[in-house]
Amino acid sequence: MQSPLEHVTLFHIGPVPIAEPVVVTWLIMAGLGAFAFLATRKLSILPSKTQTVLELFVTVLDDQIRDTMRRDPAPFRPLIGTLLLFVLIANWSSLIPGIEPPTAHIETDAALAVWVFVATIVFGISGRGLKGYLETFVEPSWVMMPLNLIEQITRTFSLIIRLFGNVMSGVFVVGIVLSLAGLFVPIPLMALELLTGAVQAYIFAILATVFIGAAAGESEEIPLTAKESD
Amino acid sequence: MEGNLVEIVSVFSAALAVSFGAIGPALGEGRAVAAAMDAIARQPEAAGTLSRTLFVGLAMIETMAIYTLVIALLVLFANPFV
Amino acid sequence: MTIDWWTLGLQTVNAAILIWLLARFLFRPVSKIIEKRQALAHADLDAAEAAKAAAEAERAAAEAERAEISASRAALLDAAQADAGRETERLMQQAQAGIAEERRRAEAALARAEAERRRALDAQAGQLAADIAERLLRRLPDAALTAGFIDGLVAAVAELPAPVRDRLGSDGPVPVRAARMLLPEERATLEARLAETLGRTLPLEISEDPDLIAGLELDATNAIVRNHFRADLARITAELTRHD
Numbered sequence: 001m002q003s004p005l006e007h008v009t010l011f012h013i014g015p016v017p018i019a020e021p022v023v024v025t026w027l028i029m030a031g032l033g034a035f036a037f038l039a040t041r042k043l044s045i046l047p048s049k050t051q052t053v054l055e056l057f058v059t060v061l062d063d064q065i066r067d068t069m070r071r072d073p074a075p076f077r078p079l080i081g082t083l084l085l086f087v088l089i090a091n092w093s094s095l096i097p098g099i100e101p102p103t104a105h106i107e108t109d110a111a112l113a114v115w116v117f118v119a120t121i122v123f124g125i126s127g128r129g130l131k132g133y134l135e136t137f138v139e140p141s142w143v144m145m146p147l148n149l150i151e152q153i154t155r156t157f158s159l160i161i162r163l164f165g166n167v168m169s170g171v172f173v174v175g176i177v178l179s180l181a182g183l184f185v186p187i188p189l190m191a192l193e194l195l196t197g198a199v200q201a202y203i204f205a206i207l208a209t210v211f212i213g214a215a216a217g218e219s220e221e222i223p224l225t226a227k228e229s230d
Numbered sequence: 231m232e233g234n235l236v237e238i239v240s241v242f243s244a245a246l247a248v249s250f251g252a253i254g255p256a257l258g259e260g261r262a263v264a265a266a267m268d269a270i271a272r273q274p275e276a277a278g279t280l281s282r283t284l285f286v287g288l289a290m291i292e293t294m295a296i297y298t299l300v301i302a303l304l305v306l307f308a309n310p311f312v
Numbered sequence: 313m314t315i316d317w318w319t320l321g322l323q324t325v326n327a328a329i330l331i332w333l334l335a336r337f338l339f340r341p342v343s344k345i346i347e348k349r350q351a352l353a354h355a356d357l358d359a360a361e362a363a364k365a366a367a368e369a370e371r372a373a374a375e376a377e378r379a380e381i382s383a384s385r386a387a388l389l390d391a392a393q394a395d396a397g398r399e400t401e402r403l404m405q406q407a408q409a410g411i412a413e414e415r416r417r418a419e420a421a422l423a424r425a426e427a428e429r430r431r432a433l434d435a436q437a438g439q440l441a442a443d444i445a446e447r448l449l450r451r452l453p454d455a456a457l458t459a460g461f462i463d464g465l466v467a468a469v470a471e472l473p474a475p476v477r478d479r480l481g482s483d484g485p486v487p488v489r490a491a492r493m494l495l496p497e498e499r500a501t502l503e504a505r506l507a508e509t510l511g512r513t514l515p516l517e518i519s520e521d522p523d524l525i526a527g528l529e530l531d532a533t534n535a536i537v538r539n540h541f542r543a544d545l546a547r548i549t550a551e552l553t554r555h556d
Contacts, residue, residue, distance in 0.1 A: 006307075007316065019319045025326045029333065036338035043345040045352060051345070058342045077343065078335030086330055102323070107316055111323035115331070158293070165296035166289075172303070199289045206286070 007105050021102035028089055028102070057081075068206065069213035076212060079119055083112060084205035091167055091197025094174075095190070101197075104168045106160065113160045116208040117152070120215045127216030136215070159207060166200045240309050244302035251298025258291045438552030442545045449525050449541050458490055458498055461527040464539040466505045469530065476535045477510060485515035487531045491524045491540065502528075 009017040039050050047055060061081050065073035090103045102108040124133040137148045170193040177186045266284040270277045469477065480486060494502070499518060507513045521529075527540025 007319070016322070017316070017318055018322070019316060022319055022322045022326065025323060025330075029326060029330050032330065033333045033337060036334055040337055040341040043341055045345070045349055047345075051342075054338070054342045055346055058339060058346065062343075074343070078331055078339050081339055082327075082331040082334045085334065086327070105319070107319040108323045110315070110320055111327045114324055115327055161297060161300060162293040165293065165300045168303075169296055169299050196289070199285055203286055203289050 007107075019105075019107075020100065021105045021108050024093060024099055025090070025102045025108065028086065028093065032085065032089065064206070065209055068209045069216070070218045071213065071216065075123070076119075076209065079115070079212075080205050080209055083116070083208055084201055087112070087163065087204050088198060088201035091201060092194060094167075094171060094193065094197075100171060101167050103163055104171045106164045106168075109160045109164045112163075112204070113156050116159065116211060117156045119208070120152075120211050123212050124215030124217075132217070133215065136217075155211065159204065163200055163204050166196055170196055236309070236311050240305050240311075244305045247298045247302045247305070248295075251301075252295050255291045255295040258294075259288055262287050262291065434552065438549050441552065442549045445548075446525055446541070446545055452526055454492055458492065458494060458526070458528060461539050462498065462502050462505060465502070465528045465530060465537060466509050468537045468539055469506065470509045472535055472537070479534055480510065480532050481512075481514040483533050485517040487517045487519060489519050489521040489524060489529045489531060491520075491522060491526045491528075493520045494518050 007019045007021060009019050010023060011018050039054060042048075043051055058077070058081070061077060061084070062073040065071070065076050065080055069076070087103060090101050090108070092101075093099050094101045094104075121133075124136070127133075128136070138145050139148075170189070174186045174189050174193065177189060262284065266280050270280050273280075469480070472480075488502075499516070503513065503516060506516075524540040524542045525545070527538075527542070529540055529543070530537040
């Protein structure tokens with residue numbers, strides 16, 4: 001049996017080995033980018049069906065960010081929304097035969113978690129100032145500083161492992177059952193994988209929101225337009 | 231049956247990790263679902279919020295089992311001592 | 313387990329590119345259009361609010377105008393009523409004045425008519441008295457008709473002024489009218505008395521006139537001497553009927 005922790009290098013561009021998840025990610029990026037470009041090319045005040053769905057998505061996303069962070073969602077919207085969309089589509093890409101989800105490989109999850117980690121630091125500093133952000137590490141006292149520092153690493157690491165383990169285990173279990181039982185038996189497990197993939201995408205996005213929001217601190221004032229879409 | 235001792239121990243420990251690692255999350259999930267049901271019975275109008283939070287919590291708890299699964303897989307397929 | 317660092321690096325770049333891509337082509341346009349619609353909705357709401365306020369103000373203005381109109385109408389009505397009251401008062405006074413005038417005139421007319429009537433009554437009474445006297449006098453005996461009047465006539469002639477007296481009879485016989493034809497002795501007495509008064513004989517031409525009732529009348533050309541009841545009655549009647 002092939003190890004789920006290994007991945008196949010498809011080809012090389014110069015010295016760079018291009019693995020399968022990278023190619024799948026490129027495909028997903030191309031698809032998402034093309035869809036976004038086509039869908040938002042003709043936006044109007046009176047929305048079409050596609051535009052209505054997009055606006056609903058953005059509105060719900062804004063509400064979630066606002067509820068979690070107590071802040072204006074505009075600066076965080078691209079990062080959180082992209083995490084949610086990409087993880088969801090990547091998880092569900094296992095439905096296409098022959099394609100293994102990129103999130104089933106730890107490098108993809110690590111790449112996403114790295115951006116969450118960077119965003120935590122950037123928004124923390126921009127929200128509290130450098131001094132204020134550094135002071136959050138010594139709360140409630142100096143004794144807690146090592147724990148706080150370790151927490152930064154471990155929670156990023158747990159973010160990686162959570163997504164990786166869920167998706168990878170799903171793929172792995174489906175592969176095992178397929179090799180043991182036959183053609184149609186893994187279908188319930190695949191359906192469960194859809195649910196798990198969606199929930200994990202939501203969890204990944206909401207945890208990123210929580211981390212960034214905790215780092216940035218609560219805003220003093222909630223914008224006036226915030227409460228209207230509740 | 232001319233097996234390597236390290237491989238035998240690895241398989242055994244992987245099964246042990248998964249089995250024991252499943253106990254804690256299973257108990258936790260059971261408690262969480264019971265509490266959620268109780269809360270929904272008390273307050274049916276909050277069922278939407280409760281079930282959403284329940285799913286997220288279940289996924290979080292499940293992650294613990296997933297961790298052990300990852301460890302087991304690491305032991306099985308990426309054992310540094312083999 | 314090995315981590316493929318090339319793949320990690322590539323996926324990191326990919327994630328960054330995807331974030332930029334979606335931010336550029338998905339989230340920014342959609343959120344912009346949502347904000348635009350919200351702004352439009354706000355503008356519409358504001359416009360509606362403004363229109364409502366304007367309508368409210370207009371209604372208030374109309375209300376004020378209506379109140380003003382009703383106030384002015386009330387004022388006009390009051391003025392008209394006051395005018396009408398004054399006019400009525402004036403007309404009433406005028407009418408009262410006219411009525412008083414009329415009454416005064418009527419009273420004057422009444423008084424005048426009363427006076428007229430009384431005068432007429434007086435005249436009638438005087439006439440009646442004269443008639444009664446005449447009728448009574450007519451019952452006197454014949455002798456009395458002339459007997460007592462000769463002396464009176466003579467006395468009256470005697471009182472005439474001297475020139476008149478002297479000229480009596482110069483134009484011929486003096487006509488003397490009597491209530492009845494004088495008896496010869498009465499005529500002689502008259503002539504004798506006249507001759508005695510005048511100092512000469514006066515030719516007389518005696519005629520009878522029952523109208524005299526009783527008495528004599530000497531009717532010369534230059535003097536008339538009346539000594540009879542008719543003249544007395546006429547004088548009394550004139551006296552009675554003359555009021556003013």
